[in-house]
Amino acid sequence: MKKLKLLDIASALGISKTTVSKVLNNYSDVNQFTRIKVLDYVRKVGFEPNRQASFLRTKKTKTVALILPRLENDFFTKIQEGILKVSQENDYSLSVATSYDCFETEKKLVSQFLNRNVDAIFLSISHQTINFDHLIEIQKQGKILVLFDKIEKTLDCPKVIIDDRKASFIATEHLIKNGCKQILHFRSGYKPQISIDRYLGYRDALNKYNIPFDKEKVIVCEITDEKNGFSAAKKAFELGMKIDGLLAGSDHAAIGAIQFFKNKKLSIPKDISVVGFGNWKLSKFSTPSLTTVDQSAIQMGEEIFKIFLEEKLLESRDESPSNKTHTLSANLIVRESSTKNL
Amino acid sequence: MKKLKLLDIASALGISKTTVSKVLNNYSDVNQFTRIKVLDYVRKVGFEPNRQASFLRTKKTKTVALILPRLENDFFTKIQEGILKVSQENDYSLSVATSYDCFETEKKLVSQFLNRNVDAIFLSISHQTINFDHLIEIQKQGKILVLFDKIEKTLDCPKVIIDDRKASFIATEHLIKNGCKQILHFRSGYKPQISIDRYLGYRDALNKYNIPFDKEKVIVCEITDEKNGFSAAKKAFELGMKIDGLLAGSDHAAIGAIQFFKNKKLSIPKDISVVGFGNWKLSKFSTPSLTTVDQSAIQMGEEIFKIFLEEKLLESRDESPSNKTHTLSANLIVRESSTKNL
DNA sequence: TTCTTTATCGAAATCGATTTCGAATCTCTT
DNA sequence: AAGAGATTCGAAATCGATTTCGATAAAGAA
Numbered sequence: 001m002k003k004l005k006l007l008d009i010a011s012a013l014g015i016s017k018t019t020v021s022k023v024l025n026n027y028s029d030v031n032q033f034t035r036i037k038v039l040d041y042v043r044k045v046g047f048e049p050n051r052q053a054s055f056l057r058t059k060k061t062k063t064v065a066l067i068l069p070r071l072e073n074d075f076f077t078k079i080q081e082g083i084l085k086v087s088q089e090n091d092y093s094l095s096v097a098t099s100y101d102c103f104e105t106e107k108k109l110v111s112q113f114l115n116r117n118v119d120a121i122f123l124s125i126s127h128q129t130i131n132f133d134h135l136i137e138i139q140k141q142g143k144i145l146v147l148f149d150k151i152e153k154t155l156d157c158p159k160v161i162i163d164d165r166k167a168s169f170i171a172t173e174h175l176i177k178n179g180c181k182q183i184l185h186f187r188s189g190y191k192p193q194i195s196i197d198r199y200l201g202y203r204d205a206l207n208k209y210n211i212p213f214d215k216e217k218v219i220v221c222e223i224t225d226e227k228n229g230f231s232a233a234k235k236a237f238e239l240g241m242k243i244d245g246l247l248a249g250s251d252h253a254a255i256g257a258i259q260f261f262k263n264k265k266l267s268i269p270k271d272i273s274v275v276g277f278g279n280w281k282l283s284k285f286s287t288p289s290l291t292t293v294d295q296s297a298i299q300m301g302e303e304i305f306k307i308f309l310e311e312k313l314l315e316s317r318d319e320s321p322s323n324k325t326h327t328l329s330a331n332l333i334v335r336e337s338s339t340k341n342l
Numbered sequence: 343m344k345k346l347k348l349l350d351i352a353s354a355l356g357i358s359k360t361t362v363s364k365v366l367n368n369y370s371d372v373n374q375f376t377r378i379k380v381l382d383y384v385r386k387v388g389f390e391p392n393r394q395a396s397f398l399r400t401k402k403t404k405t406v407a408l409i410l411p412r413l414e415n416d417f418f419t420k421i422q423e424g425i426l427k428v429s430q431e432n433d434y435s436l437s438v439a440t441s442y443d444c445f446e447t448e449k450k451l452v453s454q455f456l457n458r459n460v461d462a463i464f465l466s467i468s469h470q471t472i473n474f475d476h477l478i479e480i481q482k483q484g485k486i487l488v489l490f491d492k493i494e495k496t497l498d499c500p501k502v503i504i505d506d507r508k509a510s511f512i513a514t515e516h517l518i519k520n521g522c523k524q525i526l527h528f529r530s531g532y533k534p535q536i537s538i539d540r541y542l543g544y545r546d547a548l549n550k551y552n553i554p555f556d557k558e559k560v561i562v563c564e565i566t567d568e569k570n571g572f573s574a575a576k577k578a579f580e581l582g583m584k585i586d587g588l589l590a591g592s593d594h595a596a597i598g599a600i601q602f603f604k605n606k607k608l609s610i611p612k613d614i615s616v617v618g619f620g621n622w623k624l625s626k627f628s629t630p631s632l633t634t635v636d637q638s639a640i641q642m643g644e645e646i647f648k649i650f651l652e653e654k655l656l657e658s659r660d661e662s663p664s665n666k667t668h669t670l671s672a673n674l675i676v677r678e679s680s681t682k683n684l
Numbered sequence: 685t686t687c688t689t690t691a692t693c694g695a696a697a698t699c700g701a702t703t704t705c706g707a708a709t710c711t712c713t714t
Numbered sequence: 715a716a717g718a719g720a721t722t723c724g725a726a727a728t729c730g731a732t733t734t735c736g737a738t739a740a741a742g743a744a
Contacts, residue, residue, distance in 0.1 A: 003483065005700060016724045021702060031722055051458045052398045053700035056729050061394070063437075063458075071423040074623075080438070081413040088439060088451075093458060095405075095435050098426060109430075116393045116405075116435060141345070255627055280623070285597055287629030347730060358694045363732060373692060395730035398699050 004047045013041055024049060055117065063093040064120045064308060065113040069101045069127065069150070074280040075297050076124070079148070082301020083122065090309070092119075103128040110134045120144035120308045125152055127192065139321065144311045146304050150192055151325075158307045159325045160300060164194050167293045167330035168201025171275045172247055174291070174332055176209050178340050180245030180273055183211075185218045186232050186253050195249070198277070202247055217241065224249035229256025237264065244272055245338075251276035251283040251292055258286070258337070273338040288336035295330050303328065346389045355383055366391060397459065405435040406462045406650065407455040411443045411469065411492070416622040417639050418466070421490070424643020425464065432651070434461075445470040452476045462486035462650045467494055469534065481663065486653045488646050492534055493667075500649045501667045502642060506536050509635045509672035510543025513617045514589055516633070516674055518551050520682050522587030522615050525553075527560045528574050528595050537591070540619070544589055559583065566591035571598025579606065586614055587680075593618035593625045593634055600628070600679070615680040630678035637672045645670065 010017040015034065022030050023038040030038075041047075055061045066083055068076045080096060087094045095118065099106035106126045111134065113121055121138055125147065132152055138145045139157065148160040175183055185202045188195040199218065206213050219235060221228035229248060233256070236243060248254035254276035258268055266272055268288055276283055279294035303326060311321060352359040357376065364372050365380040372380075383389075397403045408425055410418045422438060429436045437460065441448035448468045453476065455463055463480055467489065474494055480487045481499065490502040517525055527544045530537040541560065548555050561577060563570035571590060575598070578585060590596035596618035600610055608614055610630055618625055621636035645668060653663060 006702095007700080017701085018703085018724050018726095019722085022723090025702075027703095029722060034722085048453070048457045050398075050700055052394065052401075052403070053729090054702070056392075056394045056398050056700085056731085057702045059729085071419065071426065077413065077419050084413065084438065084440060091454070093437050093454070094439070096422070096426065096438050097430060097436070111390070112433070112435070115390050282624040282627040285624045285628040287627075348732095349730080359731085360694050360696095360733085361692085364693090367732075369733095371692060376692085392730055395699090396732070398701085398730085399732045401699085 003050070004045060006049060009038070009041060009045070009047055013037060021049075059117060061093075061117045061119055062091065063095055063116070063118045064122065064305070065095045065097065065109075065116075065118040067106065067109050067113075067121065067123045068096070068098050069124055071098050075149075075278055075295060078297035079124075079301040079304070082298040082303075083305050084301070085298075086302045086305040090305075092305075099126040101127040103130065107134045110138060114138065114141055114143065118143065119312070120146065122146045122148065122304050122308070124149040126150075127189070142315075144308055144315070144321070146307055146311070148300065148304055150194065153193075153325075156321060156323050158311060158322045160304050160307065161193075161325065161327055162295045162300070162330045163327045164197035164330070165201040165204065167277075167295075167332070168198040168247065169204045170201075170332050171277075171291075171293050172202045172205035173208070174334065175245040175247065175273055175275060175338060176205060176211065178245075178269075178273055178338055181211055182214075182241070182243045183217065183245035183247060184233075184236055184241070184243050185247045186221050186224060186229060186249045186257070187218060188224050188249050189220065189222050198247075198249065217243075221249060221253060224253040226252045226256035226259070229253030230260045231256075233257035233260040246272060246274045248274065248276050251278045251280040251290055254290055254292070254337070255282065255286050258288075258290075269336065269338050269340050273340060275332075275338050279333055283333075283335070286337075291335045291338035292333050293330050294333050296328060300328055345392070346387060348391060351380070351383060351387075351389055355379060363391075401459060403435075403459045403461055404433065405437055405458070405460045406464060406647070407437045407439065407451075407458075407460040409448065409451050409455075409463065409465045410438070410440050411466055413440050417491075417620055417637060420639035421466075421643040421646070424640040424645075425647050426643070427640075428644045428647040432647075434647075441468040443469040445472065449476045452480060456480065456483055456485065460485065461654070462488065464488045464490065464646050464650070466491040468492075469531070484657075486650055486657070486663070488649055488653070490642065490646055492536065495535075495667075498663060498665050500653060500664050502646050502649065503535075503667065503669055504637045504642070504672045505669045506539035506672070507543040507546065509619075509637075509674070510540040510589065511546045512543075512674050513619075513633075513635055514544045514547035515550070516676065517587040517589065517615055517617060517680060518547060518553065520587075520611075520615055520680055523553060524556075524583070524585045525559065525587035525589060526575075526578055526583070526585045527589045528563050528566060528571060528591045528599070529560060530566050530591050531562065531564050540589075540591065559585075563591060563595060566595040568594045568598035568601070571595030572602045573598075575599035575602040588614060588616045590616065590618050593620045593622040593632055596632055596634070596679070597624065597628050600630075600632075611678065611680050611682050615682060617674075617680050621675055625675075625677070628679075633677045633680035634675050635672050636675050638670060642670055 006017040006020050010020045020038055023035050084094055097109045145157040151159040187199050219232045221232050246257055254274050261272055268274055276290045276292040279292045283290035283292045348359040348362050352362045362380055365377050426436050439451045487499040493501040529541050561574045563574050588599055596616050600616055603614055610616055618632045618634040621634045625632035625634045
């Protein structure tokens with residue numbers, strides 16, 4: 001029960017494998033009767049050409065690679081889901097890997113994927129990445145690079161991000177309109193662009209409503225998980241801050257903080273209104289349910305793959321990569337944790 | 343800036359590409375001085391052989407494929423996480439796809455992956471799958487097949503499952519020990535093995551504690567999501583059942599049911615104790631927090647890949663696939679939703 | 685010294701497709 | 715009827731590695 005080869009088809013039909021290949025690749029110099037004969041036979045025996053051989057010849061693998069900083073994260077999972085949906089529809093294969101937010105791992109993965117001749121690499125840069133030579137190498141080798149989420153502006157490739165600054169602005173504005181005047185903000189590190197943008201959006205809103213900015217009210221949590229959310233809230237408390245609102249860096253951090261506030265017998269949202277970030281599944285089911293920013297990650301994933309397809313078109317016309325930054329808008333999902341007047 | 347080929351290395355060193363290849367593949371008929379010379383040079387220029395070419399020759403792609411019924415599901419996400427961790431450590435590439443629980447899609451994916459010459463396919467069978475020829479084909483082509491979660495016992499390949507029957511037994515026993523005597527059970531369809539096993543575990547526990555089984559108390563939800571959990575609870579209510587416990591088919595279904603019970607002013611766990619299934623993230627943060635069965639999915643993923651490695655060993659010794667069913671134990675995580683005496 | 689063995693190397697075949705280019709046939713002008 | 719042009723085909727080169735097998739030289743045995 002060996003696998004059929006091009007040659008088997010050809011000799012069965014009494015023609016050359018060249019012609020069979022031409023039919024399968026829609027060459028025009030094939031008589032329509034032979035074409036039909038081949039197509040019928042191919043369909044009948046269910047022949048599919050060995051991809052490996054054609055990859056070697058054409059240098060195209062119909063495979064795209066996705067490198068995520070981590071997997072245990074709804075946001076990235078959804079991005080994968082979006083990419084997978086569209087890539088599968090287009091008969092592309094998707095290879096997934098995680099950098100575990102480690103620079104060395106990221107470099108190694110990129111090099112491995114290049115060796116495997118993937119057509120494109122979709123990447124959210126790791127926290128630790130400090131140098132971008134490995135990404136430039138991707139383009140040097142004629143592969144398509146699409147950055148998303150944690151991007152690097154100086155690189156000459158299409159980028160997809162959420163408008164975090166605006167989202168953060170809207171979330172903060174929502175708190176203000178609900179009567180908050182002392183708004184705490186948990187941000188992740190100083191470097192990540194998303195952290196910067198969210199911080200700026202927060203300040204934009206304070207500015208617009210003439211609320212004085214208080215440096216102390218911005219607390220850095222390198223990783224915005226429950227534990228850090230909890231301890232950040234504790235820290236604010238111990239510093240004796242007066243607080244009536246919180247814009248957290250993630251739903252998890254928000255929930256950690258709520259946990260702390262509850263322990264202190266504070267009522268959410270009456271005493272402190274809270275807004276998270278991410279619209280993770282748990283945000284809907286926590287008590288109180290959490291107002292949060294939905295990042296429409298699935299849509300982002302779909303967008304990423306579509307951009308890749310466009311880039312391929314550009315490339316086929318010998319044009320250079322687009323370099324455009326695609327900004328998707330996030331939207332606020334208002335739930336119990338921030339609606340004092342309910 | 344072209345990519346280096348074997349021939350480039352060879353002529354730079356004044357030897358043949360055969361010898362270079364032999365060094366890289368640890369052949370013994372190479373002089374140790376030439377070997378070192380080659381290795382040094384290869385390291386210096388950072389040469390890596392074109393995978394596509396070697397794949398064509400060797401028929402091994404160092405790629406494994408994972409086909410999941412769906413992605414928006416913590417359980418499968420964690421399985422992927424486990425597989426990815428170990429596969430990455432072993433320099434394997436992981437291709438992911440979803441069947442969307444559709445038989446046709448599953449068949450198509452399997453055929454595509456076979457054409458791409460993946461070394462193994464890891465698969466959780468789709469709900470709709472009624473025929474297994476496509477899976478037998480995997481083995482006919484000498485590829486390794488590992489089934490998990492939704493498996494098919496008649497197939498001759500290694501399988502990895504959770505001991506759902508026992509887990510379900512423990513969960514039900516836990517409810518009984520907490521004083522429940524009228525335990526509702528939501529199960530998914532009649533065919534899936536996990537649904538059957540969980541149902542059996544439920545009955546095992548009833549038997550052990552001499553609690554009469556009431557057919558009416560088992561409600562089928564094809565898809566165990568919140569909506570169906572909600573309506574299943576509603577149905578039980580409308581049928582006028584007396585209930586003091588619920589073993590749901592998933593955390594989501596449990597939470598949907600809790601939502602309904604809350605609407606009816608019933609207290610959880612006082613009036614009705616609830617146990618979910620899956621230990622999804624939200625279970626920890628729902629109110630009340632949800633007692634649930636943790637399926638240790640990450641570990642399951644790791645196990646799957648390790649089994650693949652073992653199978654490869656078997657294969658290299660020309661032995662037939664192992665056919666063993668690996669049963670991992672799940673453990674109960676007790677939280678508020680089921681502890682009446684707190 | 686002659687014959688065997690062993691160590692080391694490389695030419696050539698191979699994997700299975702794609703693609704170039706020239707040959708053969710047929711049609712259509714003039 | 716001859717030449718131009720279009721149509722259809724296939725032999726052979728190619729992609730870049732792996733692997734077989736024979737050649738050569740060196741070492742050891744008789």
